[in-house]
Amino acid sequence: MKRSLIGSSWRRIGTLDAIPCRGARIVETDRGPVAVFRTGDDQVFALDDRCPRSGGPLSCGIVHGHQVTCPLHATEVCLETGEAIGQRVGRVLQHAVQVTEDREVYLAVSNEVPRPRAPS
């Protein structure tokens, strides 16, 4: 997957325990809110907090497996790729995220411009 990390750097955003399991928290950034998800198997993913279908806040969705269901129209978004599953509405931008051994979470905000929505 193509991801531009130039101009971005790792920033500490908090501890893993501050993110609810099968839930998400918001990180306010210069490019808008980024949703940081924690899945049932304790993996962490970060996506722009904008559903590719109509901009719904993904951080408010139900997290299941490595997917989140958007609260607005139940669009399922894959946390691994940012792709809306089975729907031709494009994908949401991903950000790199890492958890250290002492359960600190680091985020590298991508400076990639979000792709315009695919015509439906």
Next chain:
Amino acid sequence: MRQLSKLPAQPKRWPWEAHEHEIVLDPDATVREVVSAPGTARVCTCNDVRKETIVDAVRSHDLKTVKQIGNHTSAATACHSCARVCKKLLDHELGRQPKEHQVVPVCSCTDMGHDEVRKKIQIERPCSLEDMMLRLRWRTADGCAQCRPALNYYMSMAFGQKYDDDPRSKVINERVHANIQRDGTYSVVPRMFGGVTTPSQLRALAEVAERFEVKAIKITGGQRIDLLGIRKELLPAIWGALNKAGFISGHAYAKSVRTVKTCVGTEWCRYGVQDSTSMGIDLEHIMWGTRTPHKVKLGVSGCRRNCAEATIKDVGIVAVDDGWDLYVGGASGTRVRAARFLCRVGRDHDVPEYSGAFIQLYREEGWYGERTAAFVERVGIRYVRERIVKDIAGRNLLFSRFMRNQKHDQVDPWASAAVDQVQEHFVPLSRLSKDLPS
């Protein structure tokens, strides 16, 4: 204001002409009707999906499940009522014999229907949702957005206070006690018992609306006042302000008793034959806060003219000269259904008893996500009459279970103690800015 003068040029066909000869497949359509319907027949009314679109998707993408159909065509993803039609279409396309009465699985994580899952919970007595999915051989480790809220409801119904409600298995509206809007802001509806208010309540509400710069105020269909355009992080503060002014949550976001709509009854109306306003207020005081498989709306009309539109409510009460007529299972959403007549009662205190018993029956036997209209259609009005009207001891038991449960359920989620526990939903984990090095 919207420009009404700028009408579009006259279309070749008016919208109503387009629908004139259109075939809409009913959710209860038989296999024969589904198979013989033309390609243009509409299957999903919510997302406007036609039969040919689904058939094309099944053939070209080699789809195997109803969920995959949903992902490709968005059919059966909104209200799910066409899922059975989709299943029949799918079975036909895959060369399987479609079944007329099939068990509707809770979701694609299992083949079990809602009734079976409920029975299994009683037998297996799992200690958590994950434990339950393991024991019930779920295909996924932690379910999906469809089954998790359902299982969470069934678990809390089975074990009551002993079960720790899982906030991660609730939709956002129920988690933050407000309704998410298309721009990601929320709307807040305080409870106004029976739809009756006072000048001091209105002043307090206006003051809160101004202080929080509410974007719009709207009277809802259930006779309440809706404050729209509130940012998520402001929700706890606005609840606190409303609480202080004497309001509790209106549960406009919840699968619970939402509103009791009333008319002015004998108090004011020259036609009224019973005090429908007081009846509605009393009912709402008894019913608020209960947890149900889907939203429940009530209506109380003071005479046959039925200004409170009680006969399209989940529980409708219409005053007659010598008492009240009770109706159940009405709806006015995706499919309008007139409520079915349950019985006539003579004494005022029969009304909450019969209504509470019916809601308890629905709580215990309704499927998660199934409105009372669909529930009554599924089990039959005769069965409901049997349980609520004929079986007097059974009705008393149902009502006492309902009331016992209300002792725990009637907690205002806007009260400060409840808010403190969920604080993390409302504040960002961190704020990053270019100028601030970490």
